[in-house]
Amino acid sequence: MRVVVRSLIRWVWILVLCVIAGFFGGKQIERALPPTYQAVAIVHLDVQARSGSGNGIPVVQSVAAYATMAMADSIINVVLVHYPDLNRQAISREIVTTPDLNGQNILFTVTLSHAREAASLANDLANVFVAQQNAAIKQGYEKQIKLLNDTIASEQTQIDEFNQKIVQTPATNTIVIQQYQDQRNQVQNLQNQNVAARDNLITQQALYSAPLSVIQTATPPRKPSMVLGTLPLVPVTMLALLMLGGVLIFCLERWSNHINSAYVLQKEVALPVFGTLRWCVPTPHEIPLLAFSELKHPYIEECRVMMADILLQAEKAQARVLAITALKSHAGTSTVAAQLATLLALSKRRVLLIDANLHQPSLHERLDALNNVGLARLLEEARMMKGSVFASGAVSVIDRLAIDNFIVPTALPNLFLLSSGMPSTNPANLLSMPEMEQFLKWTATRADYVVIDCPALAFSEAHILGVLSDQTFVVIDATRDRLKQVAAMKDELTGGRVTLAGLIVNKLNRWI
Structure with missing residues (x-):
């Protein structure tokens, strides 16, 4: 869980961008895809009126025919006069008329972005x-009745003409009279029909002049007709982009090879981790070294665990000279070296702490010591001493030096400090002198442990000191170092003569 939280905090700017993009993107989607509301009005056709018109005079049409007529321009144009904001072509796609043959109904379905x-x-x-269709039906009835009245009047005229001809024909001419009577009867039969x-x-x-009627008026719908319309698009878009941001963060974490835990580091590079030091407040270099003997603090407990693991490893390998270095500068190497030396001294062991970081010395400040003399001055004086090193031996050269002028005791029992001093020559040339190796061998016989604060591996001195030491421990800055860099460092050191004992993870859980 801590790894997840740490990753989220590390990439929180991505989540912020996702929230902002989701908010404005959701607004744009709402404008492009507004929620639509569907309203339905139902028109009913009287079945009796429809059946009563089946005498050869099609005054009332079928439901299917009326459903087709409902989309006529004569109806749409009249209605849209009252809706100037609606586009004629666009609204045609939002109006659907559906015939219900079983119920003899016509459904008017309108879908718009506003319910009312x-x-x-x-x-x-x-x-x-x-209104239009009932008026048309009424006009159809009137037209048919007028046509029938005109036909009946015309037939009556024919009947009158035949009667007049019958009267004017002599009674003796029975054949002609009979013909006129037959023709008159035919016309009368048609007239009667x-x-x-x-x-x-x-x-x-009288009964069915208005067969169409609205049996259900449309009411403003309360809910959108589509599922998309029921969703709050802005929160949904924000949530979707947050999930996408989470996936992106996961991929970035895999790609960036951040060091989120000692377990992952140990698994990936196949090196033991001898300490996991979490970032704390007050910061580690603000905790006095004298407080390590009595103060109960989670960070100090982690340092004690680190010391115990390193001590066990050193005793197992019979190592006396321990080099502490790092991949990059400002990884906390000096702090870790000082804490390790302090805890070893508190365990009743004589410890010499050497500040070999000639580029950025800091141990003299941490232990309230002077830096006018130190390792650099010691090596320079050893080099300038008269006599042959090979003839007299390394020990005799070191013995001739006034060691007490360089190695000073500290306020902590059993802890001695050799500060860096102020080199007058290149640090790499200085530390690669034979006198450095001779001095380390000499100190290893007089101290239980020698802890060397080395510069970062970017400097060649770190490699020199690693070769001269019995074991080398690399401080890993969890805030800046990456798994691939640690793996490459392992291949580089193990390929040489450096005895790489393991790693110390520093600044874990520091939110940067």
Whole structure:
């Protein structure tokens, strides 16, 4: 869980960008895909009116026919006059008329981004359609009745003409009279049929002149018609981008090879980890070394565990000279070296702490010592001594030096310090002198442990001191170092003569 939280804090700017992009992106999606509301108005066709018109005079049409007529321009244009904001071509796709053959109904379905407007438009379409079609049906009845009346009047004229001809024909001319009577009877039969049809239409007109009616008005829907419309697009978009940001952070973590735990580091590079030092407040270099003997602090306990692991490893390998270095500068090497030496001294062992970081010496400040003389001055004086080193031996050269002028005791029992001094020559040349190796061998016979604070591995002196030491421990800065860099360092050191004992993870859990 800590690894996840650490990763999120490390890449929090990605999550912030995802939130901002999700907010504005959601707003844009809401504008592009607004929620739509569907309103339905239902028009009913009287079945009796439809069945009553089946006498050869198609005054009332079928439901399917009326559903097709409902989308006529004569209806749409009349209704859209009251909706100037709606586009004629666009709105045609949002209006659907569906025939219900079983119920003899016509459904007017309108889908718009505003619920009230959708309901109002559906009702207006239904009402205008009913009004226009009922008026057309009424006109159809009147037209059919007028045509029948005209036909009946024409037939009556023919009948009157035949009666007049019968009267004017001599009674003796029975054949002609019979012909006129037959023709008159035929016309009368047709007239009687037309009269019956007219009376039937008049009855239908009285009963079914308005067969279409709105049986259900549309009400403003409360919920959008589509699932997308029911979703709060801004929060959903923000959540989606946050999830995408989480995936991106996961990929970046895998790609960046951050050191999130000692277990991952040990597993990836196959090197033992002898200490896991978490960042704390107050910072590690602000904790007095004298407080390590009594103060109860989680960081000090971690340092004690580190010391115990290193001590066990050193005793097992019979190592006396321990070099502490790092991949990069400012990894906390000096702090770790001082703490290790302090804890070893507190365990009743004589410890010499050497500040071999001639580029950025700091141990003299931590232990309140002077830096006017030190390792650099010791080596320079050893080199300038008269006599042959090979003839007299390394020990005799070191013995001739006034060691007490260079190695000073500290406020801590059993802990002695050899500060860096101020070199007058290149540090790499100075530490590569034979006198350095002779001095380390000499100190190893007089101290239980020698802890060397080395510069970072970017400097050649670190490699020189690693070769001269019995064991080398590399401080890993969890905030800056990467797994691939540690693996490359391992290959480089193990390929030479450096005895790489293991790693010390520093600044773990520091949020930067």
